Amino acid sequence: MISFASENYAGVHPAMMEALTNANTGYALPYANDEYTAEAIEGIREVFGHNVEVGFTFNGTGANNYGIAAVTQKYHSVFCSDVAHLYVDESTAPEAFIGCRLYPVKSNVGKIIPEALVSAIKRIGDVHHPQAKVVSLTQPTEYGTVYTVDELRVIKKICTDNNMLLHVDGARLFNAAVFLGLTLKEMITDTGVDILTLGGTKAGMMFGEAVVFFNANNDGSLRYQLKRSMQLASKNRFIAAQFTAILRNNLWHQVANYTNNLAKILVEGIAAIPGVKLAYPVETNAVFLNMSVSVYEKLQPHANFYYWNTEREEVRLMLSFNNTTEDVEQFLTLLKTVVEQ
Amino acid sequence: MISFASENYAGVHPAMMEALTNANTGYALPYANDEYTAEAIEGIREVFGHNVEVGFTFNGTGANNYGIAAVTQKYHSVFCSDVAHLYVDESTAPEAFIGCRLYPVKSNVGKIIPEALVSAIKRIGDVHHPQAKVVSLTQPTEYGTVYTVDELRVIKKICTDNNMLLHVDGARLFNAAVFLGLTLKEMITDTGVDILTLGGTKAGMMFGEAVVFFNANNDGSLRYQLKRSMQLASKNRFIAAQFTAILRNNLWHQVANYTNNLAKILVEGIAAIPGVKLAYPVETNAVFLNMSVSVYEKLQPHANFYYWNTEREEVRLMLSFNNTTEDVEQFLTLLKTVVEQ
Amino acid sequence: MISFASENYAGVHPAMMEALTNANTGYALPYANDEYTAEAIEGIREVFGHNVEVGFTFNGTGANNYGIAAVTQKYHSVFCSDVAHLYVDESTAPEAFIGCRLYPVKSNVGKIIPEALVSAIKRIGDVHHPQAKVVSLTQPTEYGTVYTVDELRVIKKICTDNNMLLHVDGARLFNAAVFLGLTLKEMITDTGVDILTLGGTKAGMMFGEAVVFFNANNDGSLRYQLKRSMQLASKNRFIAAQFTAILRNNLWHQVANYTNNLAKILVEGIAAIPGVKLAYPVETNAVFLNMSVSVYEKLQPHANFYYWNTEREEVRLMLSFNNTTEDVEQFLTLLKTVVEQ
Amino acid sequence: MISFASENYAGVHPAMMEALTNANTGYALPYANDEYTAEAIEGIREVFGHNVEVGFTFNGTGANNYGIAAVTQKYHSVFCSDVAHLYVDESTAPEAFIGCRLYPVKSNVGKIIPEALVSAIKRIGDVHHPQAKVVSLTQPTEYGTVYTVDELRVIKKICTDNNMLLHVDGARLFNAAVFLGLTLKEMITDTGVDILTLGGTKAGMMFGEAVVFFNANNDGSLRYQLKRSMQLASKNRFIAAQFTAILRNNLWHQVANYTNNLAKILVEGIAAIPGVKLAYPVETNAVFLNMSVSVYEKLQPHANFYYWNTEREEVRLMLSFNNTTEDVEQFLTLLKTVVEQ
Helix, strand or coil: CCCCCCCCCCCHHHHHHHHHHCCCCCEEECCCCCCHHHHHHHHHHHHHHHCEEEEECCCCHHHHHHHHHHHCCCCCCEECCCCCCHCCCCCCHHHHHHHEEEECCECCCCCCCHHHHHHCCCCCCCCCCCCCEEEEEEEECCCCCCCCHHHHHHHHHHHHHHCCCCEEECCCCCHHHHCCCCCCHCCCCHHHCCEEEECHHHHHCCCCCHHHHHHHCCCCCCHHHHHHHHCCCCCCHHHHHHHHHHHHHHHHHHHHHHHHHHHHHHHHHHHHHCCEEEEECCCEEEEEEEEEEHHHHCEEECCCCEEEEECCCEEECCCCCCCHHHHHHHHHHHHHHHCCC | CCCCCCCCCCCCCCCHHHHHHCCCCCCCCCCCCCCHHHHHHHHHHHCCCCCEEEECCCCCCHHHHHHHHHHCCEEEEEECCCCCCHHHHCCHHHHHHHHEEEEEEEEEEEECCHHHHHHCCCCCCCCCCCCEEEEEECCCCCCCCCCCCHHHHHHHHHHHCCCCCCCCEEEHHHHHHHHCCCCCCHHCCCCCEEEEEEEEEEHHCCCCEEEEEEECEEEECCHHHHCCCCCCCCHHHHHHHHHHHHHHHHHHHHHHHHHHHHHHHHHHHHCCCCCCCCCCCCCCCEEECCCCCHHHHHCCEECCCCCCCCCCCCEECCCCCCCCHHHHHHHHHHHHHHHCC | EEECCCCCCCCHHHHHHHHHHHHCCCCCCCCCCCCHHHHEEEEHHHHHCCEEEEEECCCHHHHHHHHHCCEEEEEEEEEEEECCHHHCCCCCCHHHCCCCCEECEEEECCCEEEHHHHCCCCCCCCCCEEEEEEEEECCCCCCCCCCHHHHHHHHHHHHHHHEEEEEEECCCCCCCHHHHHCCHHHHHCCCCCCCEEEHHHCCCCCEEEEECCCCCCCHHHHHHHHHHCCCCCCCHHHHHHHHHHHHHHHHHHHHHHHHHHHHHHHHHHHCCCCCEEECCCCCCCCCECCCCHHHHHHHHHEEEEEEEECCCEEEEEEECCCHHHHHHHHHHHHHHHHHHH | CCCCCCCCCCCCCCHHHHHHHCCCCCCCCCCCCHHHHHHHHHHHHHHHHCCCCCEEEEEEEHHHHHHHHHHCCEEEEEEEEEECHHCCCCCHHHHHHHHEEEEEEEEECCCCCCCHHHHHHHCCCCCCCCCCEEEEEECCCCCCCCEEEHHHHHHHHHHCHHHHHHEEEECCCHHHHHHHHCHHHHHHHCCCCCCCEEECCHHHCCCCCEEECCCCCCCCHHHHHHHCCCCCCCCCHHHHHHHHHHHHHHHHHHHHHHHHHHHHHHHHHHCCCCCCCCCCCCCCCCCECCHHHHHEEEHHEEECEEEEEEECCCEECCCCCCCCCCHHHHHHHHHHHHHHC
16 A cells, blocks of 8 residues: 555665664664764764754654753743644643743744744743743744745844744754755754754654754753753664764755655646645645545545645645655556546 | 673664564554554563553653653652662653652662661651652662562552552563563562563663553553653654564563573672672672772773772673673683782 | 722732731641631632632632642643733743643633634644643633623533533632622532632732632642642631631622722723723723823823733723722823823 | 640731731832832842842742752752751652752751762763752751851852852741851851742741842843742732841841740750650750650640651640740640659
8 A cells, every 4th residue: 555644654764774784783882972973973063064062862752852941941932833743743742841831823834924923922021921032943844845045044033133042843854955955054054043853763764863953052961951851862873873874975865855756746746637736835745735535535545644634624645765656656546536536 | 892881882682683674664653553563562461461551662761751650640759769770860851751759768789678668658648748659669670689579569568558559660670580580470460560661772672661551540641641751653663573572482581591691600700709799699680899990990991891889899790682601701811810910 | 190000009908908917816727727718718618619629829820820730631731812811921830830731722802712712622632732621711801801601601611522621710700700790609610610710819918819629529639739839828827818808798799899890980981082992892890992102101100000012002901999980080081181182 | 725836827926917017008019029029129138248139939838949940950959958848848849840859968957967968969970860959958957956157168168069059948047047146148148058048937927938049140030930930929019028027127136036045945944854855956946855645645735736756756846936935834834744644
């Protein structure tokens, strides 16, 4: 059966699996003190700049919560889009580990609307109100759309104007960079991002994310915050080795380009099917369609994907590294048949 | 160089690595809804009994904190030994995630002293004092010693008398069962344990622990607590497959027996070296010796292990699955030479 | 100078001051175990029904957070209006003490819009999303408007349908009951409220609020939750004595009727001033007007009140027990003069 | 009936009651922005030095937790005596609000043993272990004993050596100063205390404590931390007015001197009763005696005080401002009679 459900359904990319096997040699210091970890950090610094600090976590929820907890005080607030993973998909981990208020900001195709952000940031200096400290945006967004560099700069400017920090949840960051045709540094470092969740799992790793701190207070506190987050791996070499593998020779670009392209092929095919419409612009490897429940149910025996929103009648198709053009073509045929019935 | 530093220095046991490779086939439902996870839970139920509930976590800190958080209210307290990993090695994760008071109890060779526990549990019904709810013990202890079944029953009796639950941190549980010559069920289920951290990483997994709930309130809350703990793996099949591998054909027994035996060989060799003394009874795969800093420093270039306690002049040697009898013999020769100098 | 800023600017109502003086006789058991407290609880039970549980707190933030923390688990969510005190005026106390997600719901004149609430409650049973448990509404609202009994029943029905509890922040509850012409029991107990913050301070007390639990699990946990909230007064008799005083002979009705009436007089006077408009219906002791900053600034040397919202150009006038009809008339004259300039 | 149970059983000192009545005049800004609060802060600065910051709270648990939360990060630890109020009498408020580990330190007559403190502070720089940040001591201690200036300096030296801050829980601070014959500044400011809980309630106030920050980072964060603690009083003038009253003309000294003297008279009388022994040195207004349960029970119908510790057979007699020499003499007669039976 075809699966466009999520990159989480896919297993591990062969290059990652090879990296895991290769790293399984002899002893290594635990808790991120090993040479694999040093090498991965060096790799990340080569990509993002040499004065970043890096912490590795097991998963994305851990990365987002660790990254934001590490830069906030107990009376702060965090602004994110009303559809952010942080806001709707991480249970109450933010309350437990960050302890700050999350304030949702109205979004358009998944992107924070700058005017809405500006009017949400309020009552600075008022002791009764949580004090604005972080804006967290998702790049690409939960709908697969991508903030342009100009859009990122607009958000960053709002942060700067309000003495706030910018966090990027980059669970699928590589796909955004490929879409923009930019290096990771151009997209992230140069637009002034302060904290980055650099996703590994959805790009094909077995597990593992990296949190990158730009311009961090180098007071050594980041590593204590990491341990407190319950995300410090004893055998961290196996997270690190995968990051080294994906950054080496721009493998990340190759994988993200591949899945973005599959999405394009899918979109082109859909354009030829009367009555099927895209719900959002397709910019990365996510394709959202408007689809009735009855069509969805007819497709389910043959293709696995999420019915995303019943009110708006949306489905989501995610293209992952182990999808093929055959999967896409087969799905298009199937869809055409069902729609024409 | 020989390493007796920790099982965390060792990589991944070949059978676990094979399980990871084999599990990397096709799609699988994410977040522990897959068939690998169902199989692992079934395996755990075969070992511990059919009405247990199981949650998987990335690491031991996550497992301990998830397991205890899931059964406590905000005004409760947890009693553990004064040398418990939970108390001295998990940063402030217990405060963030459990939110209960940890009260340390005096220990002997790592074991909670029952009389000390009884007198520590106090002021039941007094609103000003955290209310006693959980006893957490480590089996085997942080010193490698093992609670006998009778000792476990004494602690359980204290729990029952005070309407408390018994949690076991079993990061190295398999080694304890081998020492006692008992099945896991005899040691854990039959002594009345309520929550178990079943360690995988130290037994040779790449990552992954299981939390086993006995007699749990089946109100469905355990899985919400798990997600909140930031420990729910998207590709959980890779944790599950390792657990299935280690439980299958009693591989756990073979591995633990092997490392316990290496410790025995080490102890026998040490008995023949005048002036070197065991700090604690050796019952599993941990060997604590009294050793001066100067002897330790002479050994360091050739053998890697921890100087555990400077006040008491103790070192710790942990035997892991990839140590060999040659390692042990080589170390003994080395130690003899250094001591005789 | 006239003050319509807030009941917090007013001091203590003479009857409350007398109660404090009278309670200062001899010894009394501390921590709410005294006879004054028993008497106050009895008084509250006479008003709301005999099977309610009562806890006293120092202030409203303490009451709201204690009340909700006491009935929620760590993975729950709480829904309140987007202008709720709980959401915008209690710093991050909810994150620290409740630990649940607060989800804002769109409001109209301060009241939760039922359709918006229904669509906000979602993903029940989905481990990734905080699980809906409490609706918290403010009666009267932050804009002084009052939910009718029918409106309360609509919200309660949504709670029941979703297995949720209904919390009412009644910082100024008495004013709402007077407006509706109902007893407190008819308005609260009979509409199915589960937890009530019964405000004392704004009604004229020096300090003190009561949290009333209806249909509470009588497992004794409420008092541990209270102590944990740092709100358990050692000399609680002085909170209790004020509650007894305000409930006795329906003093609460007299005070609330008085301040509601002052607001009516103010509204009638304003109707006669061309160009001055009410921003919201005036139902209790709060009067919101649309007013330009320049008019506001001209009034400030003579009358103290808040510029509430700069975007919508709103000011708030709160009538408190120590305002007089003379205050109101004087203010109307002043306003007329300034507006006509 | 005589009551030596606790200052919390006593009501409000007449001078405090008068201050409350006098403060109840006209309007005052809420939330500690009023002139009464400014005056009280000025009064506290005159006593402790002009560069201290002050926050007011409702009660002692609030004060201790606010004061320590305001100066700690999420991965820190706090060391206090094993009998500290913070450790045994504040439920799990420290976990909820401070979020740091509390480590108990062995005490002698209520005082932290310096050598025990030194050996408890460990693993600095080790990510796995909570990082030592605050020592909290109680002056006078829970047993009524008083740290000398030299003893305070020894503890402060340990703090300085370890880059830690010193917090003093001074719920009954005035009694300690009277015993030492020192000004509050000599005892606290000059010994290097960093955060002080300055108790009001036990000294005769209706409610209210002050937290004094010495050498505080003046980044403005203290007031946000205060609001978050749910301890910011809307009508703070009534806390402030009591502090002004007790500090004016050294009323604090007069009250503490009076209760310390009552304790001395009690001790002298006890010396004359054969077979009754002091459990601890009596230095302030607390008198601990060794007493069998049967003697205690015979006294209870006539005199109210706590059976403090059943293991050690200790009772506690607290002398409060509304005890009299007659109370003491009557009790001595009673005790003599019962003991001689």
